[in-house]
Amino acid sequence: MENMGFLALIVFLSIVVLWFVFYFIPIGLWFSALVSGVRISLLQLILMRWRKVPPSTIVSAMIEGTKAGLTLNANELEAHYLAGGNVPNVVHALVSAQKASIMLDFKMATAIDLAGRDVFEAVQMSVNPKVINTPPVAAVAKDGIQLIAKARVTVRANIKQLVGGAGEETVLARVGEGIVSSIGSAVTHKVVLENPDSISRVVLEKGLDAGTAFEILSIDIADIDVGKNIGAQLQMDQADADKNIAQAKAEEKRAMAVAHEQEMKAKAQDARAKVILAEAEIPMAIAEAFRSGNLGIMDYYKLKNIQADTSMRESIVRSDKK
Structure with a gap:
């Protein structure tokens, strides 16, 4: 039993080691690139793993470009990937541009891709507006x-x-x-x-x-x-505005006329008040004239007769008007 357990442990460790070796040493990917005419060393693929660059992405892009007649550099593709670019999209765009006879080099394609635009879609739009x-x-x-x-x-x-x-x-x-x-x-x-x-x-x-x-x-x-x-519509709006302005001006004039009328009434009332005050001082002035000897009794009777005659004439005038 102990020998079987030890053997199983050895088998497990062997599987882990083989997975680790084949993960960091992509022999199958290297062989695919070799038979496709892409010259890339096995060491370069191993270093891509260490730099967190998926070798399959780079190798697939180089195979596509090579089959289309393009000359691509693995280091440039890897640098573009590390810069945050879309490597497959750039290679697709370069292949499409070559087939459509559109002048597009690798430097321009990567610049467009890093600028946030879809370079493959742009090439398609150049062909198909x-x-x-x-x-x-x-x-x-x-x-x-x-x-x-x-x-x-x-x-x-x-x-x-x-x-x-x-x-x-x-x-x-x-x-x-x-x-x-x-x-x-x-x-x-x-x-x-x-x-x-x-x-x-x-x-x-x-x-x-x-x-x-x-x-x-x-x-x-x-x-x-x-x-x-x-x-x-503008003319109607302008007419409404002119009407409102005219109404406002008319209202202003009416208010001024009312204010002027009120002012004149106030002045008339003030004048009547002054007349009444003046008439109230007449008896006092007559009394003072009697005391000072400037007015005699006959003069006073004559004044009363004149006042009575004036009142009679005013009453006749008012009755004629009616």
Whole structure:
């Protein structure tokens, strides 16, 4: 029993050692590369394991490139992998570019990949252009009629501008700006409806793809709808504003007239009060004149007669008016 247990332990340790050896010494992978025409040493594959680089990824990429007629360097592929790049995607892009006669070298492909763009998709877009649909763009012609346009922009990837070039959002924004400018410069909305291709010509002449990662091949107006009569709406809003201003000014004048009337009434009341005060001082003045001898009894009777005559005349006048 002890011999069997010892034998089983030896077998287990042998299996572990063999797995360890074949893991760090990928003989099968090295042989596959050798028969595929890829010259890579077994020591280099072992060192890849130590540097945490999967040898299968590098060897598969080199086999693909070699079969396609490319000359790839294992150290450059390994460096790109360690930099966080997508090695298989870069090799796919290089093979596709070679087949499509597109000028793309390894340095440019790795730069595009490390910039965060899909270099293989970019090569495919260079061969097969992409159609981008713009969102509805609303603009107003000079006659005040709103038009809502939709466009289809056919673009092709510009390999040289993929690093540092603007994306689809910039292209859509520039196309939308060009559509607004073109419709806004039209004399009437009917001109745009009759010749929608005029928008495409004007927009294409602006060179909207400058500084972007794409080359605009064509801009086609897919649909144009007539929207609101913005000019009439603005005139109505202006009329309402003018009416409100006129009403405010009229209310201001009315308030000023009321205030002036109240002021005049206050002045009249003040004048009547002064008259009443003055009339109240007359008996006192008469009494003082009697005491000082400046007024006699006959003078006083004459004054009373004049007052009575005045009152009678005023009563006659009031009765005649009635």
